[in-house]
Amino acid sequence: TNLKIGIIGGSGMEDPAFISNFNTKKVLTPYGDPSSELIIGNIENVSVVIISRHGLNHSINPTNINYRANIWALKEEGCSHILAVTACGSMRKKIEPGHFVFPDQFIDRTTKRIMTFFDGSDVKHTSMGNPFNIDMRICLAKTCEYLGFKYHDGGTIITIEGPRFSTKAESMMFRSWGCDIINMSTVPEIVLARELNLNYQSVAMATDYDCWHESEEEVTMEMIYAVMKKNVKNVKKLIELVI
Numbered sequence: 001t002n003l004k005i006g007i008i009g010g011s012g013m014e015d016p017a018f019i020s021n022f023n024t025k026k027v028l029t030p031y032g033d034p035s036s037e038l039i040i041g042n043i044e045n046v047s048v049v050i051i052s053r054h055g056l057n058h059s060i061n062p063t064n065i066n067y068r069a070n071i072w073a074l075k076e077e078g079c080s081h082i083l084a085v086t087a088c089g090s091m092r093k094k095i096e097p098g099h100f101v102f103p104d105q106f107i108d109r110t111t112k113r114i115m116t117f118f119d120g121s122d123v124k125h126t127s128m129g130n131p132f133n134i135d136m137r138i139c140l141a142k143t144c145e146y147l148g149f150k151y152h153d154g155g156t157i158i159t160i161e162g163p164r165f166s167t168k169a170e171s172m173m174f175r176s177w178g179c180d181i182i183n184m185s186t187v188p189e190i191v192l193a194r195e196l197n198l199n200y201q202s203v204a205m206a207t208d209y210d211c212w213h214e215s216e217e218e219v220t221m222e223m224i225y226a227v228m229k230k231n232v233k234n235v236k237k238l239i240e241l242v243i
Helices: 067-076 134-147 168-176 186-195 221-242
Strands: 004-009 020-025 038-043 046-052 081-090 100-102 105-109 151-153 156-160 181-183 199-208
Touching: 004 067, 046 067, 067 186, 081 186, 081 221, 100 134, 105 186, 134 151, 134 199, 134 221, 156 186, 181 199, 186 199, 199 221
Parallel strands: 004 046, 004 081, 081 199, 100 151, 105 156, 156 181
Antiparallel strands: 020 038, 038 046, 081 181, 100 199
8 A cells, every 4th residue: 555644642652662663763844853853664565654743752832843754754754644542631520531532523722832834925724624633543442342452432632732721711611512532633623734734633532631630640740651651552453454
């Protein structure tokens, strides 16, 4: 197949043992350096290109990620699809820590990020009515069904600026808006991918209940890392079989 898939993530996704015949490649884009070197190789004879969104040691906070360089680098390497792995907070009791969510809508609450490649005189208005890729989402859901993983097909993800977490008032407001999960990285990744005609789908895994849930502990990075570490094998298995 000529299919080439970009994978944006972290938490073990950047481990070269995950792919075969790999090599690393340092690239420079018109927008500067991507978050990490590219890892280029194969999964089941399908070409993949992996970028670690926050850097290899989670050294880049969400505001400072060079989203344009990351997306541009994947496009230049010939990717047509992006699987974007992300940790998220759950805004719904039914979405438990460890569950996968494949959103179909987003709400943007970021404030400091460059949202477009077309910020000069070459203005381009991009349709975002259905921002995520339905075919990729169907494939992810069917694969979770096959593997016996708990998942939720569809839902609204809200992206906040970070790096702080939400206040309880904000968390309750987001729930009232119909948000199902919350993270700090989907926007502007998905917008930039659409501008370059790349098919994009988030592979979100709930790690906590944000702070709206009265009976749960307040979210911490230690809590998030613990859930991600426990479930990274499931993330890899899902990605492998989907590809």
